[in-house]
Amino acid sequence: xxxxxxxxxxxxxxxxxxxxxxxxxxxxxxxxxxxxxxxxxxxxxxxxxxxxxxxxxxxxxxxxx
Amino acid sequence: xxxxxxxxxxxxxxxxxxxxxxxxxxxxxxxxxxxxxxxxxxxxxxxxxxxxxxxxxxxxxxxxxxxxxxxxxxxxxxxxxxxxxxxxxxxxxxxxxxxxxxxxxxxxxxxxxxxxxxxxxxxxxxxxxxxxxxxxxxxxxxxxxxxxxxxxxxxxxxxxxxxxxxxxxxxxxxxxxxxxxxxxxxxxxxxxxxxxxxxxxxxxxxxxxxxxxxxxxxxxxxxxxxxxxxxxxxxxxxxxxxxxxxxxxxxxxxxxxxxxxxxxxxxxxxxxxxxxxxxxxxxxxxxxxxxxxxxxxxxxxxxxxxxxxxxxxxxxxxxxxxxxxxxxxxxxxxxxxxxxxxxxxxxxxxxxxxxxxxxxxxxxxxxxxxxxxxxxxxxxxxxxxxxxxxxxxxxxxxxxxxxxxxxxxxx
Numbered sequence: 001x002x003x004x005x006x007x008x009x010x011x012x013x014x015x016x017x018x019x020x021x022x023x024x025x026x027x028x029x030x031x032x033x034x035x036x037x038x039x040x041x042x043x044x045x046x047x048x049x050x051x052x053x054x055x056x057x058x059x060x061x062x063x064x065x
Numbered sequence: 066x067x068x069x070x071x072x073x074x075x076x077x078x079x080x081x082x083x084x085x086x087x088x089x090x091x092x093x094x095x096x097x098x099x100x101x102x103x104x105x106x107x108x109x110x111x112x113x114x115x116x117x118x119x120x121x122x123x124x125x126x127x128x129x130x131x132x133x134x135x136x137x138x139x140x141x142x143x144x145x146x147x148x149x150x151x152x153x154x155x156x157x158x159x160x161x162x163x164x165x166x167x168x169x170x171x172x173x174x175x176x177x178x179x180x181x182x183x184x185x186x187x188x189x190x191x192x193x194x195x196x197x198x199x200x201x202x203x204x205x206x207x208x209x210x211x212x213x214x215x216x217x218x219x220x221x222x223x224x225x226x227x228x229x230x231x232x233x234x235x236x237x238x239x240x241x242x243x244x245x246x247x248x249x250x251x252x253x254x255x256x257x258x259x260x261x262x263x264x265x266x267x268x269x270x271x272x273x274x275x276x277x278x279x280x281x282x283x284x285x286x287x288x289x290x291x292x293x294x295x296x297x298x299x300x301x302x303x304x305x306x307x308x309x310x311x312x313x314x315x316x317x318x319x320x321x322x323x324x325x326x327x328x329x330x331x332x333x334x335x336x337x338x339x340x341x342x343x344x345x346x347x348x349x350x351x352x353x354x355x356x357x358x359x360x361x362x363x364x365x366x367x368x369x370x371x372x373x374x375x376x377x378x379x380x381x382x383x384x385x386x387x388x389x390x391x392x393x394x395x396x397x398x399x400x401x402x403x404x405x406x407x408x409x410x411x412x413x414x415x416x417x418x419x420x421x422x423x424x425x426x427x428x429x430x431x432x433x434x435x436x437x438x439x440x441x442x443x444x445x446x447x448x449x450x451x452x453x454x455x456x457x458x459x460x461x462x463x464x465x466x467x468x469x470x471x472x473x474x475x476x
Contacts, residue, residue: 012396013441014389016360019448031441046089053085054363056110056389 002040003065004048006033010059017060020051025060033059068094071373072157072165074147075173075307076100078108079340079362081128083171084139086370096139097165098129099157101174103144104195105130110359112198113222114391118229119202123195147174150314152333169335169373172311172322173366176304176341176357181214183273188280189298192219201299204280205230209296212285214273216243218390220301221256224265225392234265235293237285241270247404248436252423255415256392263393268293304357306342320344321355326381328369337373339365349383350402358388385451386434394439400447401425401434410457412464413440419471422447422464424457432457442467 004024013031017024021044026034040048040062052060071087073080076098084096100106106128115121134141142162149158156164178191185191190201201223205211211227213220216238227234240246242253243260260267272288276298285293306321316330317323321344323331328345330336338345340362344355364384372379390397395415403425413421420440424447425433432455435447443464450460 013444014398015441015445015448016363016387018445019387019452022449027441027445029442031444049089050086050367053082054360056359 001042001065002045002062003038004035004040004052005061005063006035007059008032010057011055012057012059014056016054016056017051020054021048024048025051039065068092069168070095070097070166071169071171072097072099072167073171073173074099074157075171075175075340075342076102076106076141076143077173077175077340077362078106078128078359079175079343079366080171080173081106082363082366083173083339083370085129085137086367087373088137088139090370090374092370092374094168096137097167098134098139098141099145099147099159099165100141100143101146102194102196105141105143107195109193112195113192113219114226116195116198117192117202117205117223117226126195147310150311150316150336152315152330152336155335167335169337171369171373172308172330172336172338172342173340174307174310174342176306178300178304179302181276181298181300182302183214183276183298183300185300186279188283188296189276189300191300192223193304201297204297205232207281207296208232209281210234210294211297211299212237212283212293212295213299213301214238214285215301215303216240216256216267216269217246217301217303218388220299221260221392222390223299223301224260225263228263228265228393235268235285235295236260236265237268237271237273237287237293239270239272239288243267243269247399248423249409251411252436255421259393259395259415266293304341306344306355308342323353326383327372327379328365328382329372337369339369345382347383348381356384356386358386360384360387385448387448396439398437398444399434400437400444401432401451403434403436407433410461412443412461413468417470418468420468422460424460426457430456430458432460435460440464 011033049062108126145159145162210233213236245253274286283295322338324345326346341357347354368382422443423436437444
């Protein structure tokens with residue numbers, strides 16, 4: 001199953017991912033992304049990939065596990 | 066699933082994301098991505114920040130490599146400028162290349178900086194492309210002072226970057242309070258303070274009469290009789306959509322390609338537009354809207370890809386506006402609509418808390434837009450709040466308890 005990976009150093013807290021998929025992403029108090037669920041079932045793949053791609057600093061990837 | 070050939074004109078963020086989103090939506094036909102620049106597609110926001118500062122290398126801002134394009138079955142046709150469109154025959158005309166047939170066309174030609182009204186000899190710059198950024202950086206590294214004409218996002222970001230490189234910087238803008246086209250004056254003043262605290266000379270409320278001299282030794286003459294010496298000049302006075310190549314196409318073009326709520330051209334159902342060049346019917350605002358921001362390009366690309374692949378279930382495009390700007394140590398984020406003469410509530414203060422949010426409302430209750438500085442949780446609350454219809458009071462109740470005075474003063 002594909003998994004979500006985050007580059008916490010790159011994250012700048014733009015929150016596009018949370019707006020795109022709030023069931024997978026959140027921001028902590030410092031504005032760094034929190035991954036709420038790592039595994040992405042096929043039914044969610046397009047939506048979560050779009051949310052990851054909406055990151056302005058490419059801090060998120062959906063990859064094959 | 067739909068097939069045929071989709072031709073995308075424009076290889077910046079809106080065009081690239083349309084191509085990628087088409088594949089994500091399962092599009093099985095041919096995708097051609099045509100770009101005027103010979104460069105592999107790259108991302109523009111870093112150009113006034115990390116690329117100009119030299120802290121990011123060019124490879125890391127590529128939006129698409131040849132390998133990724135091959136993997137996704139995206140044919141790249143770079144270095145060709147679109148010069149015309151025949152919407153009867155479905156043909157795209159290119160300079161120096163035979164015309165391309167399309168079944169669906171996506172116009173993503175973006176916008177171009179307004180040229181300098183004071184001439185553009187070497188040393189007077191605009192900043193839009195990677196090559197623009199390289200040339201400006203080359204001049205900044207020669208040292209000397211920088212004069213920035215225009216205190217909008219690009220000018221303000223480039224000024225902050227030049228300060229970080231140790232240059233003397235003057236920002237000139239005819240508007241008395243910077244950013245007051247976007248925000249209310251109280252907050253605009255804070256932006257002015259931010260620049261001055263970081264060593265930028267500001268000359269607001271005064272225009273530029275002329276620029277004399279040559280690269281390395283310019284004199285910027287102001288309308289108040291004063292002058293500013295500068296080794297390098299950057300002109301950041303806005304952009305205009307790249308739509309003139311469509312003027313004879315029969316498509317309705319009016320400060321951008323005019324589209325319906327599904328981002329289809331009003332005169333041709335198989336022509337779409339995305340990004341800075343697109344003016345579409347925003348159903349929630351009840352008016353035609355054109356937005357020059359990164360997030361809009363990404364969201365609009367996804368919507369158009371959906372509408373091309375799901376013609377029976379098209380989605381109306383009704384985004385909540387979002388833009389960010391990094392200036393000195395401020396991360397500025399704007400959600401929704403903040404312009405115009407509307408009421409506002411400010412929570413926090415840059416000197417006391419190092420963060421603040423301004424909530425804008427027309428009726429005193431409903432959130433219309435927000436400007437957020439250095440406050441991630443407030444950003445999230447405002448973006449989600451806008452989508453869910455949160456009230457201004459609801460956001461105050463949530464955000465005011467989060468404020469803590471910052472003993473160090475300014476952030």
